[in-house]
Amino acid sequence: MKPVKLTMTAFGPYAGQQVIDFSELENRKMFVISGKTGSGKTTIFDAISFAMYGKPSGDHRSASDMRSQFADPKQMTEVSLLFQLKGRTFFIRRTPQQEKLKARGGGMTMAAATAELYEKKADGSEELLAANVRDTDEKMNELIGLEANQFRRILMIPQGEFQKLLMAGSQEKEKILQKLFQTSFYKRVEDVLKEKSDALKKEAGKAADQQIALLKSLPAYSLDMSVLLEQEAIQKDAILPQLDVDLSEMNEQYDSLQQRVKAISSRRDSLLGERERGLARNAQFDRLEKALQEKEQLNEKKEEIETLQSQMNRAERAEKLLSYEIIEQKARQAAQAAMNRRNEAEKAVHEAVRLFEKANEQLKKEQELQPARDELAKQLQKLHSIKEDVYAYRSAEEETKQGQEHLEKAKQAGIHLLKKTQEMSSNEQEAEQLLQGLQSSKETYLETGYLIEKLRALLDQFEELTAARNVLKEQEKAEDAARHQAEKTAANAAAALEQLRHIRIEWNKGQSAMLARQLKEGEPCSVCGAVHHPDPAKADSSQISEQRLEEAEKKAECCHQENRQAEQEWTEARFSLKSARDTVEKLEKKLPADFGVEEALGRLKQAEKNRRQAEQNMVKKEKLEQQLLSIKQQKQRLTVQLDQNRIEEMNANTAFIQSRSTLQRLEQAIPERMRSSDYFVKELERLEKETTRLQNQYEQAMEAVQKANTAWRTADSVFNERMQAVDGAESALNEANFAFLQKREEADFDSVELYKEAKQLIESLARMKERVKAYEQKQRDLLLLITELKAALDGGVRTNIAKLDEEISMLNEELTRWTDQAASLMAQIKESIRIRGAVEEIAGQMAQAEEAYRLAGHLYEVAHGKNELKVTFERYVLASFLEEILSAANTRLALMTNGRFLLERLTERSKGNAQSGLDLLVFDHYTGASRHVKTLSGGESFKAALALALGLAEVVQNYAGGVSLETMFVDEGFGTLDPESLDQAVETLMDIQADGRLVGIISHVPELKERIDARLEVGQSSTGSKAKFVFTGER
Missing domain, CATH: 1.10.287 (Helix Hairpins)
Structure with missing residues (x-):
């Protein structure tokens, strides 16, 4: 990633819009960022980090805190960045969550954070990649391939951050590396x-x-x-x-x-x-007993069955006569129906004659009303001739009335508008006088804001001094304790060494006595070679054993190691104490000597009070400006309305005169009672309805005479036809009656009563036949069953x-x-x-479970740190990462220290249960020994921290999938270096920028400014900070 142009608006100390165009560097790859403390140098890093990830570069600041106190309340905080990545060009714009003035009314409202990401094409077009914060964050992570924390570690080396990492213990390093390598x-x-x-x-x-x-x-x-x-x-x-x-x-x-x-x-x-x-x-x-019983019962019903057979015979004879009886009955009914229809036709003829005579009488009456119909037609024609004038009279009357009212309203409106215009002029003068007294409120607001920022920074320094003094007290106690411990272990080591010397002397004596016991006169001594032994050594009762000698040696060695460790810790404690004293002295020099915390707090409260009052006055001033603008706009609108009213009054007067003249002409042409359109319409409708009624009555009378004549002729024709039908029906009845009597006699029914009795049996004829048939079948079935059962039982008995x-x-x-x-x-x-x-x-x-448990349990214990080195699985992985970082860092540290120092990881196990594996040592080629990194001087520790930062950036970049980051920023630390070390550090950074990476360095060191010909100078004033590039060399 390489920045091209950074634009900050109301961000940090930059009140307005600040543009930093990195393309001005042309082919330069290194530049210095210089400026006073608090001017906004680190804010440039914050802006780049915020643009990329929505977060500033430091963990102690949030995006919403970066709102500039110097900014105009109407100005929204915004950061945009044009950058290049892998041959592509992108543009990103972000605004943090912030308060803004309400669009309507007074007060503030909270505006949500926004983000947009575009890709700039070669043809100058733009492609929108993301339009909100969430999508932009996801797309940036996808493009960069790093999280915000990893990006900041690689791109930016903040003040003192990597020195903290260098000096941190295993546990603190573990937390930092966990975040970096996930x-x-x-x-x-x-x-x-x-x-x-x-x-x-x-x-x-x-x-x-x-x-x-x-x-x-x-x-x-x-x-x-x-x-x-x-x-x-x-x-x-x-x-x-x-x-x-x-x-x-x-x-x-x-x-x-x-x-x-x-x-x-x-x-x-x-x-x-x-x-x-x-x-x-x-x-x-x-079954046999039951069949015999049923046979006796059938015999008892024999007489009843014979009676049924007689009834069946009579019913069958009567059934044959039914068709002749039905024909005779139908013929009788037809004759009666013909007679009824003839009587009805006769009545219809009489009624038709009566209606014809009545219709003729009504027609004569309607013919006598013809003169009245003619008179109505004349009146109706007269009304139609004045119809248009009647309607025009009503419209003319209404227009005259409305014209008079419109004219009166226009006159009244003119009076009202003139009065309002005079009131607006008075309000305008009053608002201008009030606004004159609030003109300086914005200058007061900006001045107090700058003063508040300075006082807060001063209070932070007082607080930092208090904390540094507390640290100094703790370091003094720690140094005193370490000194006592070193003195104690030194005494113990001396005593153990003296005891070892004494034991060795006694042990040597014992060894001499043992050799003396083996000597023989005349034989050479194995030590001196003499053959005479006048005074051989003698053993005493307190001879020292070899085991006791070894124990004394181990004790002396242990005391020596403890003393060495205590001396080392005392050296580290003295170094920490000196560092704490230096910090306190530096902070005391920075702070003013003429006033303290209480007076600074008092000045801050007064400045905040003055700022709030100035802010209130600014709000009042803005409201007054808006009111004055509104008054002027209203006054202008009233003037326009007054001119329009005058024209409208003239037009209304002309229209009133024209409508009144038309009304007078119509009054002469229309009778007075017909001037009312309602009355005219009602009279017209009455005459039209009366004319229509009389005409309809005449036409209806004519039609009634014609219908009555037709009905009379039709009724007479129907009567003649029905007389002929009666004669035919009576003849057919006589023939059917004769045929029925002849057939009844042939069936031996001497009377009608005998026939009717037999006819009643026809309905039950089928049931009687079934009953007789069932009786006969039952007789046959029982006879057969009784015969079969008697044969089967053959005289046997029951079981x-x-x-x-x-x-x-x-x-x-x-x-x-x-x-x-x-x-x-x-x-x-x-x-x-x-x-x-x-x-x-x-x-x-x-x-199976026990076998699996043995394996899983052992794996858990090893991964959890229950192993020889007491190192967890995660810490083992982190140690591997640290080794790679140190390997990359040592390449640069060797160049900056002429090969004297190398960083290495402490691999020895810590005492007790303390966590280990990530502590750092520095190997000094001058002494050939390793020591703790805390023993390095200020300049040496800066070199080590810089090398560590560069190594970390390289390793994190490699583990992020070979992400190409073409920029690095370094914040301070060069002031602790001597001229030779400064040259070495700059040479190391030169090696980085030689690979094409852009390197920006924040520094107050004059020598560094002289060596690098490109500077981004940041200046501050009471209205905010400004930044610009300055070039001193030829290019």
Whole structure:
């Protein structure tokens, strides 16, 4: 990523719009950012970080805090950045969440954060990639390939941040590296292994409990099994063999029970067959007795059946006459209907004559009203001739009235507008006078804002001094304790060394005595070679053993190491104490000597009070300006309205005169009572309705005469036709009556009454036939059945069913008893086999779970730090990352220190349970020994921190997928370097920019400004800061 143009508006100390065009550097790859403390140098980093990720460069500031106190309240805070990435050009714009003036009324409202991302094409067009904060953040992460924290670590080296990382202990380094390399996954591996280990352990325990519960639920078949199951501790290895013995015995007993059940079932089935055959024979005896009884009953009904047969004969003869009777009845009905229709036709003729005469009388009356109809036509024609003038009169009257009212309203409106214009002029003068007294409120607001910022910065320095003094006190105590500990361990080491010297002397004496005992006169000594031994060494009772000598040596070595460690810690404590004193002295020099915290707080409160008053005056001033603008606009509108009113009054007067002249002309042409359009319309409608009514009455009378004449002729024709129909119907009736009488005599019905009696039987003729037929069929069926049953029984006797049932019941009870015993025994067998299978299956599962638990538990312990080095899995990974960082850092540190220093990781295990693995040492080639990084001087620690920052940037960039970041910013630290070290540091940065990377350095060091010909100078004033590029060399 390479910035091209950065634009800040109302951001940090930059009140207005500040544009930093990096393209002005042309082919320069390094520049210095210079300016006074608090002028806004680091704000440039904040703006780039905010544009890219919506966050400033430091963790102690939020985006909403970056609103400029110098900015105009109407000015919105905004940052935009044009940058290049992998050959593509992008433009991003962001605004933080901030307060803004309400569009209507007074007060402030909260505006939400916004973000937009575009890609600039080669042809000058733009493509919108994201239009809101969430989409922009996602797209930027996708393009850059780094999170905000990683981006800041690579792109920006903040003041003192990497010196803190350099000096930090293992635990603090772990937190920093976790964020950079996102190693929470490895911590999650530890958690997953623990969860897996706990789950497997729980699973194995649960399986064991299930196994014991199953064994306890075994049915106790034998006494031995009962004893085993009643024991407090269930013994699976004893229960399962006994279960095999019990199952064998239970199977033998079950087979015996099954044989007994089979024998009883066979005897019972035989008796059941005999019972079924007896029941069938007894049923045949019952059927024979019933058939004989039914035969006697049929014989008793013989006379009744003969009567039915006689009735059937008469009904059949009557049924044959029904068709002739029906024909005679229909002919009689037709004759009567013809007579009725003839009478109706005769009445219709009389009614038609009467209506014809009445219609003629009404027609004569209507002919006598013809003169009245003619008079109405004349009146109606007269009204139509004045119709248009009547309607025009009403409109002219209304226009005259409205014109008079409009003229009066225009006059009144002119008076009102003139009065309002005079009032607006008075209000305008009053507002201008009030506004004159509030002109200086904005200058006061900006001046007090700058003063508040300075006072707050001063109070922060006072607070920092207090904290530094507290740290100094703690460091003094720590140095004193370290000194006492060093003195104590030195005394212990000296005492142990003296004791070791004494023991060695005594041990040597003992060794001499041992050699003396082996000497013989005349034989050479193995030490001096002499053959005479006049005074050999003698052993005393307190001879020192070799074990005691070794213990003394170990003790002396241990005391020496403790003293060395204490001396090291005392050296570090003295260094920390000196650093704390230097910090306090620097802070005391920065602070004013003429006033303290209380006076600064008092000045701050007064400045804040003055700022609030100035802000209120600014709001009042803006409201007054808006009111004055509104008054002027209203006055201008009133003037325009007054001119328009005058024109409108003239037009209204002209229209009134014209409408009044038209009204006078119409009054002369229209009779007075006809001037009302309502009356005219009603009179016109009345005449039209009366004319229409009289005409309709005449036409209706003519039509009624014609209809009555037609109806009379039609009725007379129908009457003649119906007279002929009556004659034909009477002839047909006589013929049908003769035919019916002749057929009745042929059927032997001497009278009509006998025929009617027989006809009543026709309805039940079918039932009588069925009854007779059923009787005859029943006689035949009973005779056949009685013959068959007598032949089948052949003189036999009934079977005793009760005796058979009693014997079968006894056998069923005995069968149930033995069957239940067998079923109960089989249930025990099946349950025992099921439990044994379940126990064996659980045993297999337990073996698998225990094996898996052993593996998972061991993996968890190793990953959790229960290993020789006491290093967790995550810390092991972080140590690997740190090794890579140190490798990259040492390449640059060796150049900056002429090969004297190299950074290395402390690999020794810490004492007790303290976390280790990430502490740093510095190897000094001058001494050939390693020491803690805290022992480095200020300039040396800056070099080490710079090398560490550059190494970290390189490694993080590699692990982010080879992300191409072509820019780096370094914030301060060069003031601690001597000229040679400064040259080495600059050379290192030159190597970076030689690779094409743009390097920006914040520094107050004059030598650095002289060496680098491009400067971004940041100046501050009471109205905010400004920045611009300055070039001193030829290019």
